[in-house]
Amino acid sequence: MKGIKYKGVIFDLDGVLCSTDELHYQSWKKVTDRLGIYFDRSVNERLRGVSRLKSLDIILEGSGKNYSDEEKISIASEKNEIYRSLLEKMTEADCSDEVRNTLNLLHGEGVLLAVGSSSRNAPVILEKIGIRKYFDAVSDGNNITHSKPSPEVFLKAADFIGLLPCDCLVVEDAAAGIEAGASGGFDTAAFGAAYGCEKADYSIEKISDICGIVLKAV
DSSP states (O other): OEEESOSEEEEOSBTTTBOOHHHHHHHHHHHHHHHTOOOOHHHHHTTTTOOHHHHHHHHGGGSOSOOOHHHHHHHHHHHHHHHHHHHTTOOGGGSOHHHHHHHHHHHHTTOEEEEEOSOTTHHHHHHHTTOGGGOSEEEOTTSOSSOTTSSHHHHHHHHHTTOOGGGEEEEESSHHHHHHHHHTTOEEEEEGGGTTOTTOSEEESSTTHHHHHHEEEO
């Protein structure tokens, strides 16, 4: 007989439900090349779980030039336009069967599912890859003031599905996301680049491992 350890699961999007990391990298690379700013994959790694404008601040650290707020907004908007054009090419094939089957199983067992992402493009991505139907709520960059490691995006996600943090598991692939979940009172599962993070309650090698955590035999 199955019992449910967590009533809700809140997923980060990029790097967890699908991989748009390469699209982010390509977008930032095109912008920084035009501006003559050094940018490589090691810098890109520092942008995980961070909002667009905060990502730009990280990128501009070594530029040797001061940019006005208006210039920063313009650069961030340029990056987003490039990124959105790349998103148009995404299809359901960009979501793995393992992710889809995991969501289907959890949803079928009555577990409430939400997305907690700093991306303002989360709704578009979820529709493109065909998994929006599994989620009871989406908390994203469109409804938060503070990006991770602030817990705001996860706290709002929990509120949207009517649960307390202690009833939810947050699944993240970024250290900033694990920190955000922990500071908000959530248990967390570290995946991908965050695997082995000391602040995480669990580390998972596969997304399907979540089922063994959430659905406990009783």
